Amino acid sequence: MTTAGDLMVIRPRRLELPVWLIAIGLVLRWLWRGLWWCLRHPVAVVLVVVGVSLYREFGRAGVIVPVVLAAALSALWRWRHESSWWTWWAGPILGRFRQLFVYRRAWREAMTLCDLAKVYDHRTVLPELLRVRSDQALDVLTIRMVRGQTPEEFQKATANLAYAFGRRHARVYSERPDDPPIRSGYWALVLGAVDRLRFRDRPSVVYLVVVRTDALRTLVDPFDVPSVPDFTALPLARREDLRHWCLHLLATHVLIGGATRSGKGSVLWSLVRVLAGGISSGLVRLWVIDPKGGMEFAMGRPLFARFACKSFEAMADLLDEAVTVMRERQTRLAGAVRVHTPTLADPLVVVVIDEMAALTAYLQDVDLRKRIAGSLGLLLSQGAGVGVLVVAALQDPRKEVLPFRDLFPTRIALGLTEAAQVDLVLGDGARNRGALADQMPRWAKGVGYVILDGTPEPARVRFSYISDDHIRELAAEYSAPADAADILAQVGRETATEPARPPLPRQRRGPLLPDSLLNILDRDTDGGEPR
Known part of the structure; x- marks a missing residue:
């Protein structure tokens, strides 16, 4: 029996699942996460599989010898063409290393203290660090913004972000800061399609460029004098x-x-x-x-x-x-x-x-x-x-x-x-x-x-x-x-004269003045009686 004023507590009926079903769900969840990680990191998966296979087949020598050969080839590659070495080899490796051990370690703290974290449904939502790409002097961080953010918010916090990651200079770009390469040869169509995917417009992404080594501290030598200057570049x-x-x-x-x-x-x-x-x-x-x-x-x-x-x-x-x-x-x-x-x-x-x-x-x-x-x-x-x-x-x-x-x-x-x-x-x-x-x-x-x-x-x-x-x-x-x-x-030329143009015929329009005033003006002009 209840009367007016009594406090009633209503709880929904609890659905109790068996333990074996919960265990199967957790296993499937972990398997899916592992499969997704492997799909996102194919290079790491291939290296691990090859390394394990060589170790089982040849022992320690099967791992040490390929590493030494790879280091020698890397040194030769850098000596012959350093720019492509940074683009395709050292840059991705260094970027991945700095992403895991430099930026991810301080990511939550940096985003929160720089006022770039948002609160939604009583939980903190952070911008997502998608990728880090490095070269000789810069780290380019690809960041997916929180829904509702704009690049201007990151640009206002540029100096804070630079010092948050232990650097003095940083830049924020709303579009990819580097230009797409010019492709030629047999693979130009395929590589061009890949570039169109890489350099596509991504409004939800910003690029934070952190200056790791300031290349502008040293004097810049004069550039070569071209015989015919390119006025566009x-x-x-x-x-x-x-x-x-x-x-x-x-x-x-x-x-x-x-x-x-x-x-x-x-x-x-x-x-x-x-x-x-x-x-x-x-x-x-x-x-x-x-x-x-x-x-x-x-x-x-x-x-x-x-x-x-x-x-x-x-x-x-x-x-x-x-x-x-x-x-x-x-x-x-x-x-x-x-x-x-x-x-x-x-x-x-x-x-x-x-x-x-x-x-x-x-x-x-x-x-x-x-x-x-x-x-x-x-x-x-x-x-x-x-x-x-x-x-x-x-x-x-x-x-x-x-x-x-x-x-x-x-x-x-x-x-x-x-x-x-x-x-x-x-x-x-x-x-x-x-x-x-x-x-x-x-x-x-x-x-x-x-x-x-x-x-x-x-x-x-x-x-x-x-x-x-x-x-x-x-x-x-x-x-x-x-x-x-x-x-x-x-x-050695004179200024060209304006070409002669025939006069355009004018259409007769009605008078804009009253007839009486128009007659007076005509009389004064002709010096006689009005027409």
């Missing part, structure tokens, strides 16, 4: 993964931002060096403006078709002539091509400006400053397509100093003094994505952040160091042609 710097970073110069403008003594000269002279072959052949014309009185560029004067370093009037004239070249090419190439292709008859004009703020903000002559700003605005907005490019360097990237900062498609950030300047140079959110240009150490001259093609995440690079002796050698060996100063005379 000019090697200027070394990346953290020991590959070259190449600048796509064709049809773009370049802005270099960096504090004093941060290495802007390394960027500019690295660009001049890789263009030197085109300068001597006449394929490239360098017009250089050095407001510091020639302290930076006077040593390489023979390389330049035009050079202005003392008179601001001469600098304004140089920019006006660049606009004239741009107008001439626009008139001549309109309707024929959309992007200019450099030739010996129609070379690429690169206007290099050091300390651009001296022309746009600090110049006291207001009229001259407005004239320079007008020419720069026209060049930056219209010159890229016709082969009149601007490469500018400055210390202060604020809008008051450089009002047309957004007209530079390609930007490079060296060491900066304030965190807000990073976003001013590279774009909004660049610092949150890992571009810590305001935290550069004192040794990092010529180290900066760039945006890789096809990815929004910045990459850290170091530009080659060009000494005074290298500049003198370039000036002596790759001087510009004698007729390079006047490019309009060198081109």
Whole structure:
């Protein structure tokens, strides 16, 4: 009997399974896990099976001899072709070792303390570490995010993740950071299909690149001077993964931002060096403006078709002539091509400006400053397509100093003094994505952040160091042609006139004014009676 107010406890009926059925279920579960592990790690399974078979057949010698032979072949492989040795042999082995004994040991603690773990249904859900791939300098961690996470959350925690795993630098990429290889030969179709699977779009995965060995601490030697520069891939710097970073110069403008003594000269002279072959052949014309009185560029004067370093009037004239070249090419190439292709008859004009703020903000002559700003605005907005490019360097990237900062498609950030300047140079959110240009150490001259093609995440690079002796050698060996100063005379063409066009017939439209007012206007015009 129950009455109102009594507490009733209702328990569901318990289903009791026999012990033998529970044991069978556990065995099947363990067997399935073991089979799944074997399917995911076929190489390890094959090695274990072969090792056991050799040991049963030949004893200890059956295991020691293959290991010694494999070590000898590995050493020979590394000596002959180290890059493929890292890609196919040492990299996977080292990555697997570090995945098991470095990252998995600290994974739960690192994800929790870096605020990347989530709580769902009263239990903690962690991002999953899928794979670790290593090379000479980097560890690339493939991470499956928790449902509802975005790559921005990992990018904000980049510095925390680097120090959590005992390193100083790390990057987070929303897409695979390396490019798919170019396949050729008989197996190109098969390998291409494998690459399409490996490099497929995976929105639920991010890639954490941990810098194990900082390859940017040592100076970068100057790159070789190509006889014909490739304007779509000019090697200027070394990346953290020991590959070259190449600048796509064709049809773009370049802005270099960096504090004093941060290495802007390394960027500019690295660009001049890789263009030197085109300068001597006449394929490239360098017009250089050095407001510091020639302290930076006077040593390489023979390389330049035009050079202005003392008179601001001469600098304004140089920019006006660049606009004239741009107008001439626009008139001549309109309707024929959309992007200019450099030739010996129609070379690429690169206007290099050091300390651009001296022309746009600090110049006291207001009229001259407005004239320079007008020419720069026209060049930056219209010159890229016709082969009149601007490469500018400055210390202060604020809008008051450089009002047309957004007209530079390609930007490079060296060491900066304030965190807000990073976003001013590279774009909004660049610092949150890992571009810590305001935290550069004192040794990092010529180290900066760039945006890789096809990815929004910045990459850290170091530009080659060009000494005074290298500049003198370039000036002596790759001087510009004698007729390079006047490019309009060198081109040898006059500006094309606008073709004559027949007038279009106009349709008679009704008057927009009242008839009375229209009659008065007609009387005044004809000087007589209205029509």
